[in-house]
Amino acid sequence: MQKKNATAAVIGAGDYIGGEIAKRFASAGFSIFAGRRNGAKLEPLVKAIEAAGGEIKARSVDARKEEEIASFLNDADRHAPLEVCIFNVGANVNFPILDTTERVFRKVWEMACYSGFLAGREAARLMLPRGKGNIFFTGATASLRGGSGYAAFASAKFGLRAVAQSMARELGPKHIHVAHLIIDAGVDTEWVRQRRLEALGPNALDNPDLLMPPTSVADAYWQLYQQPESAWTFEMEIRPFGEKW
Amino acid sequence: MQKKNATAAVIGAGDYIGGEIAKRFASAGFSIFAGRRNGAKLEPLVKAIEAAGGEIKARSVDARKEEEIASFLNDADRHAPLEVCIFNVGANVNFPILDTTERVFRKVWEMACYSGFLAGREAARLMLPRGKGNIFFTGATASLRGGSGYAAFASAKFGLRAVAQSMARELGPKHIHVAHLIIDAGVDTEWVRQRRLEALGPNALDNPDLLMPPTSVADAYWQLYQQPESAWTFEMEIRPFGEKW
Amino acid sequence: MQKKNATAAVIGAGDYIGGEIAKRFASAGFSIFAGRRNGAKLEPLVKAIEAAGGEIKARSVDARKEEEIASFLNDADRHAPLEVCIFNVGANVNFPILDTTERVFRKVWEMACYSGFLAGREAARLMLPRGKGNIFFTGATASLRGGSGYAAFASAKFGLRAVAQSMARELGPKHIHVAHLIIDAGVDTEWVRQRRLEALGPNALDNPDLLMPPTSVADAYWQLYQQPESAWTFEMEIRPFGEKW
Amino acid sequence: MQKKNATAAVIGAGDYIGGEIAKRFASAGFSIFAGRRNGAKLEPLVKAIEAAGGEIKARSVDARKEEEIASFLNDADRHAPLEVCIFNVGANVNFPILDTTERVFRKVWEMACYSGFLAGREAARLMLPRGKGNIFFTGATASLRGGSGYAAFASAKFGLRAVAQSMARELGPKHIHVAHLIIDAGVDTEWVRQRRLEALGPNALDNPDLLMPPTSVADAYWQLYQQPESAWTFEMEIRPFGEKW
Numbered sequence: 001m002q003k004k005n006a007t008a009a010v011i012g013a014g015d016y017i018g019g020e021i022a023k024r025f026a027s028a029g030f031s032i033f034a035g036r037r038n039g040a041k042l043e044p045l046v047k048a049i050e051a052a053g054g055e056i057k058a059r060s061v062d063a064r065k066e067e068e069i070a071s072f073l074n075d076a077d078r079h080a081p082l083e084v085c086i087f088n089v090g091a092n093v094n095f096p097i098l099d100t101t102e103r104v105f106r107k108v109w110e111m112a113c114y115s116g117f118l119a120g121r122e123a124a125r126l127m128l129p130r131g132k133g134n135i136f137f138t139g140a141t142a143s144l145r146g147g148s149g150y151a152a153f154a155s156a157k158f159g160l161r162a163v164a165q166s167m168a169r170e171l172g173p174k175h176i177h178v179a180h181l182i183i184d185a186g187v188d189t190e191w192v193r194q195r196r197l198e199a200l201g202p203n204a205l206d207n208p209d210l211l212m213p214p215t216s217v218a219d220a221y222w223q224l225y226q227q228p229e230s231a232w233t234f235e236m237e238i239r240p241f242g243e244k245w
Numbered sequence: 246m247q248k249k250n251a252t253a254a255v256i257g258a259g260d261y262i263g264g265e266i267a268k269r270f271a272s273a274g275f276s277i278f279a280g281r282r283n284g285a286k287l288e289p290l291v292k293a294i295e296a297a298g299g300e301i302k303a304r305s306v307d308a309r310k311e312e313e314i315a316s317f318l319n320d321a322d323r324h325a326p327l328e329v330c331i332f333n334v335g336a337n338v339n340f341p342i343l344d345t346t347e348r349v350f351r352k353v354w355e356m357a358c359y360s361g362f363l364a365g366r367e368a369a370r371l372m373l374p375r376g377k378g379n380i381f382f383t384g385a386t387a388s389l390r391g392g393s394g395y396a397a398f399a400s401a402k403f404g405l406r407a408v409a410q411s412m413a414r415e416l417g418p419k420h421i422h423v424a425h426l427i428i429d430a431g432v433d434t435e436w437v438r439q440r441r442l443e444a445l446g447p448n449a450l451d452n453p454d455l456l457m458p459p460t461s462v463a464d465a466y467w468q469l470y471q472q473p474e475s476a477w478t479f480e481m482e483i484r485p486f487g488e489k490w
Numbered sequence: 491m492q493k494k495n496a497t498a499a500v501i502g503a504g505d506y507i508g509g510e511i512a513k514r515f516a517s518a519g520f521s522i523f524a525g526r527r528n529g530a531k532l533e534p535l536v537k538a539i540e541a542a543g544g545e546i547k548a549r550s551v552d553a554r555k556e557e558e559i560a561s562f563l564n565d566a567d568r569h570a571p572l573e574v575c576i577f578n579v580g581a582n583v584n585f586p587i588l589d590t591t592e593r594v595f596r597k598v599w600e601m602a603c604y605s606g607f608l609a610g611r612e613a614a615r616l617m618l619p620r621g622k623g624n625i626f627f628t629g630a631t632a633s634l635r636g637g638s639g640y641a642a643f644a645s646a647k648f649g650l651r652a653v654a655q656s657m658a659r660e661l662g663p664k665h666i667h668v669a670h671l672i673i674d675a676g677v678d679t680e681w682v683r684q685r686r687l688e689a690l691g692p693n694a695l696d697n698p699d700l701l702m703p704p705t706s707v708a709d710a711y712w713q714l715y716q717q718p719e720s721a722w723t724f725e726m727e728i729r730p731f732g733e734k735w
Numbered sequence: 736m737q738k739k740n741a742t743a744a745v746i747g748a749g750d751y752i753g754g755e756i757a758k759r760f761a762s763a764g765f766s767i768f769a770g771r772r773n774g775a776k777l778e779p780l781v782k783a784i785e786a787a788g789g790e791i792k793a794r795s796v797d798a799r800k801e802e803e804i805a806s807f808l809n810d811a812d813r814h815a816p817l818e819v820c821i822f823n824v825g826a827n828v829n830f831p832i833l834d835t836t837e838r839v840f841r842k843v844w845e846m847a848c849y850s851g852f853l854a855g856r857e858a859a860r861l862m863l864p865r866g867k868g869n870i871f872f873t874g875a876t877a878s879l880r881g882g883s884g885y886a887a888f889a890s891a892k893f894g895l896r897a898v899a900q901s902m903a904r905e906l907g908p909k910h911i912h913v914a915h916l917i918i919d920a921g922v923d924t925e926w927v928r929q930r931r932l933e934a935l936g937p938n939a940l941d942n943p944d945l946l947m948p949p950t951s952v953a954d955a956y957w958q959l960y961q962q963p964e965s966a967w968t969f970e971m972e973i974r975p976f977g978e979k980w
Contacts, residue, residue, distance in 0.1 A: 146410030165391030636900030655881030
């Protein structure tokens with residue numbers, strides 16, 4: 001693997017999607033800066049990337065804190081120029097409207113929208129002087145569609161999409177690629193498996209084709225990164241072939 | 246005018262749109278509960294509605310405070326059953342992304358999205374036991390499109406739209422009409438006139454056909470109210486005939 | 491009823507939606523020009539409107555023939571100025587893609603899209619010199635969403651929507667209101683009832699709230715007609731309160 | 736280059752986009768079947784691909800003729816299994832609505848929509864028995880937005896998008912990847928350059944960043960082809976970084 005003098009920051013580097021994105025960019029020679037609430041949980045990811053000859057720094061970051069996001073990205077940029085910033089924090093909840101407390105509504109927004117704004121803005125601040133960079137946001141079905149019980153989650157995801165779209169229109173002409181990837185499916189994580197079993201019964205997982213492997217999400221981000229600036233995508237949606245939509 | 250045993254609450258009863266909505270429903274016999282940050286500013290509206298034989302209660306309400314919204318709507322409902330709740334708080338700002346402070350981003354969201362969620366939820370709480378009611382939200386061009394400089398405003402408006410859509414899908418089958426009115430134009434207010442003059446120069450107002458009279462917005466809400474439940478609209482957009490879109 | 495010196499033309503004046511639209515505008519004093527493939531079938535509509543004191547001319551029109559559309563609308567305009575033209579021809583079919591013959595694909599397009607273009611264009615030709623008029627098109631769920639088996643129908647409905655949107659953007663500034671009404675539900679017709687029984691079994695019609703009465707569609711068109719030109723809607727969707735969407 | 740036992744058919748293999756798509760897939764080892772109205776014009780493409788060691792058959796095809804499309808794709812499939820079919824026929828015109836003749840409206844639809852339906856259906860017929868294949872359609876800004884003067888073109892492009900979406904929903908679960916690529920920009924062709932000079936004056940081409948190189952479109956199709964079936968994109972839009980949208 002040839003090392004690049006560039007970092008890729010992953011905010012919301014969870015066990016599944018975020019981790020696979022980190023591995024994908026590490027394997028291409030990027031230095032990875034991986035942040036999640038509890039940085040200690042990143043240890044397996046650090047081991048995996050280092051074992052494969054990659055480079056990674058793991059940090060505890062509360063993405064809802066302006067100073068923490070700023071210092072995380074500044075550190076990344078000091079290590080090597082920040083070329084890619086991927087915001088991948090989720091907060092999927094479902095409550096009937098009357099049971100959606102103001103605390104839940106605010107918290108979901110802080111995690112899934114406000115912190116995305118902070119991450120995008122701070123990444124842009126570092127990239128603009130160089131006229132170069134990639135800022136990618138993870139969206140979901142709920143980015144495009146509000147559903148019964150999803151007032152809090154869809155509101156945050158719609159809001160994040162608006163941030164991404166506004167940034168893309170402002171920063172594209174300045175050579176910064178802003179994109180919004182809509183994952184229109186369940187991703188194959190322990191949490192999604194449990195929810196499906198609860199909601200749909202013991203046969204819920206019989207068709208493995210309906211869950212998207214986290215590596216496929218990482219592939220999609222890699223495609224967005226590879227696009228020439230003469231043909232950038234702002235928004236693309238991905239779903240497994242068998243998904244009903 | 247025949248009095249109805251029903252109240253219509255207008256949250257964000259400003260000098261223009263909100264005021265005209267209040268007059269429209271008052272003239273149809275509704276008791277109006279009008280709330281805005283500084284209730285004292287509602288005096289001219291109170292005079293106008295009372296002079297026309299209508300009934301109105303004016304209140305100071307900080308729509309971002311859960312208790313204030315709840316008690317405002319509870320008072321309205323105690324006065325006479327709450328049949329209509331219209332959320333009309335705006336917060337249009339434009340800043341380059343790097344100049345969008347976290348304070349602005351948060352405040353715009355609190356005003357234009359979070360308070361809409363609170364108002365919608367509390368109205369639903371009062372309407373659900375009766376299986377009847379109308380909850381309408383004012384949207385804008387930025388509800389559908391993020392533009393350069395609009396990360397804060399569009400994010401809040403996208404988020405409000407998701408709240409409205411999620412509520413419509415949950416509450417429609419329970420006989421509550423939730424709608425989202427997209428005003429795809431400038432409304433003829435002093436503030437919009439000033440902004441146009443600053444942005445476009447002294448001839449900016451030469452074509453009066455491009456500004457929408459606040460009474461026309463009130464007409465649109467009245468149309469939504471009148472729809473039979475067998476043919477409800479969730480979303481409609483309105484614009485002046487001469488508007489480029 | 492006060493007679494207006496104006497005609498409303500309904501193209502696709504079937505037994506249900508088109509007929510109710512005709513009655514609605516007739517009851518407001520319009521002279522109606524009603525066209526459908528087999529004009530003889532319009533007799534009950536003629537009787538109903540005349541019994542109510544209205545005025546109606548019934549014609550056989552093949553909407554896919556340029557000359558027939560042109561002469562139908564010219565006749566209407568000679569009778570009294572053409573103020574409203576509503577295109578309401580449907581052609582709902584569902585076939586797997588491999589079974590969608592080129593003949594079906596072409597015919598559905600000719601009925602649901604091409605003839606709408608002809609009707610809209612000829613209505614515009616008559617209305618433009620007066621700088622006044624209303625051209626409305628009936629859309630469906632399939633106007634916004636292609637589904638399995640709907641290649642022919644959705645393609646035609648998407649295409650009709652593009653015609654409507656292009657005309658609205660060109661003709662709005664010339665004081666002609668072009669609108670596209672999306673009926674996102676089954677309308678209560680004999681044909682829809684039969685299809686539901688076949689598809690969903692004998693209980694398919696137990697919930698009458700899921701079928702939209704044709705009169706409600708007529709109400710929606712009447713609302714569009716009544717809008718002031720300072721606040722025109724191009725697109726609104728209607729569905730019964732209990733519809734899942 | 737390693738030869739694949741597979742063909743990629745390009746319908747609408749013009750001098751620019753279609754030609755570059757052909758080269759891209761040829762360079763990956765596909766046998767190319769290239770069709771355009773006047774097959775003789777494909778000679779330079781044939782030379783270029785063969786000079787690079789690739790394989791290509793060039794054919795005259797009127798894509799609006801069912802038998803011609805069917806026999807073109809059947810020939811391709813007999814040569815080697817048809818794995819990719821890309822429909823790339825354009826027909827961009829702009830006329831005021833009153834000047835849009837029925838002949839233009841019909842012809843644009845036949846070229847840009849009807850022939851796409853035929854190509855997609857015949858490709859699906861060959862691919863379904865193998866449970867494998869890729870069917871891609873070229874879209875444009877006008878696939879999503881009708882504009883003044885674009886009734887014919889937008890109607891055809893909307894219609895093609897509906898065909899693609901309906902096919903994707905039906906054929907995805909059968910392992911056939913149907914995608915719709917929206918080129919939201921002018922592509923750098925002689926024709927686009929001339930139009931821009933006419934419309935915008937002699938400086939229209941000063942900013943080369945606003946024209947998309949045909950090779951970038953080919954890259955985008957190559958990305959769609961490479962996606963794993965666990966994460967297929969149906970629709971993605973591409974535009975140059977400097978494009979206003």
